[in-house]
Amino acid sequence: xxxxxxxxxxxxxxxxxxxxxxxxxxxxxxxxxxxxxxxxxxxxxxxxxxxxxxxxxxxxxxxxxxxxxxxxxxxxxxxxxxxxxxxxxxxxxxxxxxxxxxxxxxxxxxxxxxxxxxxxxxxxxxxxxxxxxxxxxxxxxxxxxxxxxxxxxxxxxxxxxxxxxxxxxxxxxxxxxxxxxxxxxxxxxxxxxxxxxxxxxxxxxxxxxxxxxxxxxxxxxxxxxxxxxxxxxxxxxxxxxxxxxxxxxxxxxx
Numbered sequence: 001x002x003x004x005x006x007x008x009x010x011x012x013x014x015x016x017x018x019x020x021x022x023x024x025x026x027x028x029x030x031x032x033x034x035x036x037x038x039x040x041x042x043x044x045x046x047x048x049x050x051x052x053x054x055x056x057x058x059x060x061x062x063x064x065x066x067x068x069x070x071x072x073x074x075x076x077x078x079x080x081x082x083x084x085x086x087x088x089x090x091x092x093x094x095x096x097x098x099x100x101x102x103x104x105x106x107x108x109x110x111x112x113x114x115x116x117x118x119x120x121x122x123x124x125x126x127x128x129x130x131x132x133x134x135x136x137x138x139x140x141x142x143x144x145x146x147x148x149x150x151x152x153x154x155x156x157x158x159x160x161x162x163x164x165x166x167x168x169x170x171x172x173x174x175x176x177x178x179x180x181x182x183x184x185x186x187x188x189x190x191x192x193x194x195x196x197x198x199x200x201x202x203x204x205x206x207x208x209x210x211x212x213x214x215x216x217x218x219x220x221x222x223x224x225x226x227x228x229x230x231x232x233x234x235x236x237x238x239x240x241x242x243x244x245x246x247x248x249x250x251x252x253x254x
Contacts, residue, residue, distance in 0.1 A: 013091030015042030027055030186248025
């Protein structure tokens with residue numbers, strides 16, 4: 001039996017990486033997937049992949065840092081499906097720079113996308129879930145919220161904020177049978193991480209050296225994080241809320 005049969009799941013940043021892997025997995029587990037991204041081409045591609053595999057998916061364009069886009073996204077989902085069972089706040093961005101080189105514009109873009117985006121999606125989805133008296137929210141954190149990561153000042157700040165916000169919202173909505181958890185991946189090979197490595201001048205040889213710092217000896221795959229997100233989205237984690245699930249190959253154990 002599939003774990004998400006008939007559930008309506010919104011996944012932001014589902015055009016690539018962990019978002020796409022999760023969208024495909026959710027569809028395989030019976031969910032009706034709402035693929036949300038600010039890149040129409042990649043978002044449509046994810047939805048198309050799901051439909052080609054026999055799943056159900058629609059694409060909705062949205063910039064999660066804009067309240068009007070998020071409101072419209074929620075309205076479209078309700079018009080199509082009438083409910084929202086799962087929200088995976090996955091959309092995010094990063095630009096690796098020393099703190100003194102981070103401009104106000106760069107800071108605002110990272111904080112607005114990563115942290116404000118989570119706030120806005122929760123703000124407009126929670127009332128729907130309260131009416132249903134059920135729902136699951138998973139927020140995308142990072143091991144950068146747990147340990148210091150040089151050149152990731154704005155990114156780390158945004159992810160630390162997400163951890164705190166997750167715990168607060170979990171307490172607020174628990175009486176309505178809504179669970180809210182955070183997932184904190186380590187180094188995962190995604191289009192975003194590859195772009196970050198390139199900007200930092202980290203080639204294949206250096207990546208292999210960094211991988212050796214991970215107890216499991218390698219970087220992670222999007223599909224491995226997706227399976228952890230599925231756990232948090234399903235009844236397998238029915239007694240978990242306000243928690244932080246680390247998926248990092250053991251990196252933060254050192």
